[in-house]
Amino acid sequence: MAPRDSKKQAYHWGEQLRGDLVEEALRQVEPLGIAGLSAREVARGVGVSHAAPAHYFPDRLALAAAVAAAGFEQMYESIEAAVRARRKHSEKLLAACLAYVEFALERRGLYRTMYAPELAERLNNLPRSRKGLDDFTNLSQLKAKGFGVFVDIVRDGQAEGAFRAGKADDLARAATAAAHGLARQFIDEGLGVRIDRMAHARQVMEIVLDGLEAR
Amino acid sequence: MAPRDSKKQAYHWGEQLRGDLVEEALRQVEPLGIAGLSAREVARGVGVSHAAPAHYFPDRLALAAAVAAAGFEQMYESIEAAVRARRKHSEKLLAACLAYVEFALERRGLYRTMYAPELAERLNNLPRSRKGLDDFTNLSQLKAKGFGVFVDIVRDGQAEGAFRAGKADDLARAATAAAHGLARQFIDEGLGVRIDRMAHARQVMEIVLDGLEAR
DNA sequence: CCGACTATCTTGTCATTGTCAAGATGGCCA
DNA sequence: TGGCCATCTTGACAATGACAAGATAGTCGG
Numbered sequence: 001m002a003p004r005d006s007k008k009q010a011y012h013w014g015e016q017l018r019g020d021l022v023e024e025a026l027r028q029v030e031p032l033g034i035a036g037l038s039a040r041e042v043a044r045g046v047g048v049s050h051a052a053p054a055h056y057f058p059d060r061l062a063l064a065a066a067v068a069a070a071g072f073e074q075m076y077e078s079i080e081a082a083v084r085a086r087r088k089h090s091e092k093l094l095a096a097c098l099a100y101v102e103f104a105l106e107r108r109g110l111y112r113t114m115y116a117p118e119l120a121e122r123l124n125n126l127p128r129s130r131k132g133l134d135d136f137t138n139l140s141q142l143k144a145k146g147f148g149v150f151v152d153i154v155r156d157g158q159a160e161g162a163f164r165a166g167k168a169d170d171l172a173r174a175a176t177a178a179a180h181g182l183a184r185q186f187i188d189e190g191l192g193v194r195i196d197r198m199a200h201a202r203q204v205m206e207i208v209l210d211g212l213e214a215r
Numbered sequence: 216m217a218p219r220d221s222k223k224q225a226y227h228w229g230e231q232l233r234g235d236l237v238e239e240a241l242r243q244v245e246p247l248g249i250a251g252l253s254a255r256e257v258a259r260g261v262g263v264s265h266a267a268p269a270h271y272f273p274d275r276l277a278l279a280a281a282v283a284a285a286g287f288e289q290m291y292e293s294i295e296a297a298v299r300a301r302r303k304h305s306e307k308l309l310a311a312c313l314a315y316v317e318f319a320l321e322r323r324g325l326y327r328t329m330y331a332p333e334l335a336e337r338l339n340n341l342p343r344s345r346k347g348l349d350d351f352t353n354l355s356q357l358k359a360k361g362f363g364v365f366v367d368i369v370r371d372g373q374a375e376g377a378f379r380a381g382k383a384d385d386l387a388r389a390a391t392a393a394a395h396g397l398a399r400q401f402i403d404e405g406l407g408v409r410i411d412r413m414a415h416a417r418q419v420m421e422i423v424l425d426g427l428e429a430r
Numbered sequence: 431c432c433g434a435c436t437a438t439c440t441t442g443t444c445a446t447t448g449t450c451a452a453g454a455t456g457g458c459c460a
Numbered sequence: 461t462g463g464c465c466a467t468c469t470t471g472a473c474a475a476t477g478a479c480a481a482g483a484t485a486g487t488c489g490g
Contacts, residue, residue: 032332032333038446051471115399118250120402170422173415180399181395181399185392190335190355200388207427211426265476266441267438270438274477436486441483447474448476449474450473451470453469454468456465456468458463460464
């Protein structure tokens with residue numbers, strides 16, 4: 001890859017290296033996800049020594065967590081943008097779900113990293129106050145924030161009678177579960193390589209969201 | 216682990232080793248999935264040399280594929296049993312989805328292996344007629360067979376007016392996508408570690424399946 | 431009954447990786 | 461000016477997947 005800077009200053013770039021590492025890692029997770037991520041390879045891509053990443057990420061998993069966090073932010077923005085473009089509540093919800101699926105399709109490696117089992121298992125079993133823990137807690141917050149978008153749409157819609165009664169969390173969960181499952185079936189099973197996947201996603205999501213409508 | 220046999224015969228067990236390797240691998244994939252699977256460790260667990268698995272599985276991925284296939288068979292049987300225990304079509308579908316989720320919760324490592332990105336990527340890019348390819352084609356068939364259960368329920372239900380009109384594939388896809396997504400949210404995000412997850416799953420799935428009912 | 435063949439498993443090796451420990455470098459502050 | 465320290469490098473180690481070559485035992489043809 002391109003050397004880090006034309007001036008070839010070897011080190012002492014400060015915190016910028018951290019960002020560069022994440023940026024390079026964002027490339028390497030495509031398409032396989034965390035399994036395709038090698039700390040050494042990332043270092044090589046950025047042009048630093050193999051142990052340089054250790055200063056910012058105690059673990060390979062910590063680097064993956066930072067990548068995942070960046071992914072959640074990007075996905076969040078995509079969804080937010082899609083939602084803002086609609087007026088009716090049901091359309092907002094559908095748009096959010098489809099944006100979710102579309103993101104997964106376009107960046108399946110990143111998407112896989114965001115939901116990597118390794119990260120989940122570590123989150124369940126966090127070492128107390130180990131350095132670099134921020135990346136993981138950050139991750140949890142971003143996930144919650146993302147789900148919050150769906151809950152808000154549902155709550156607003158319920159207030160105006162657009163959606164059926166019931167705990168907003170459950171309705172939102174139904175929507176995100178379907179979107180998540182659909183996305184994963186697309187990318188983790190060969191589902192629909194031939195057909196237009198987004199069209200298929202729309203049909204299926206409409207069926208699911210039908211169950212959320214008021215009647 | 217327990218030595219392979221009390222007689223300690225070192226090798227020449229024939230095809231039985233293959234089964235033993237898969238059996239041992241089924242243990243090792245818990246809880247992490249394919250990432251926790253080491254061919255060498257499996258060989259060690261069975262009591263053979265580190266290169267012995269190579270005779271049955273050209274790849275580490277081929278071993279994982281065999282594990283995944285075994286997983287799909289187990290899950291298929293769980294679902295089938297749950298479906299047989301119900302009479303109404305809508306109850307059959309709900310039971311199938313819940314059995315799906317429950318399987319994922321109880322064997323999350325195996326479940327993760329079944330849908331591992333590495334397997335998906337290889338399936339998309341199969342080397343032509345390489346030895347050990349059977350494990351992968353087998354996998355595809357098992358997946359299709361599993362989805363077929365859902366499609367059949369939907370089709371039968373539609374025939375008797377229990378479900379709404381529409382392509383049976385799409386309705387079944389909506390159900391499985393929700394179940395799949397719910398399962399993954401449970402195991403890949405800390406979702407619901409405290410609450411009773413199966414109860415939550417039932418509530419959410421009822422919302423989704425409501426959208427499939429005839430009205 | 432003997433010798434060769436073959437499937438089956440073993441031993442040895444190599445490149446790669448994650449992680450740790452120790453050393454070098456250059457800016458910053460007393 | 462001189463020392464301190466964050467930052468990066470070099471070096472090392474164990475583990476892994478993959479490959480090559482060798483050993484072992486059952487079998488089969490003569």
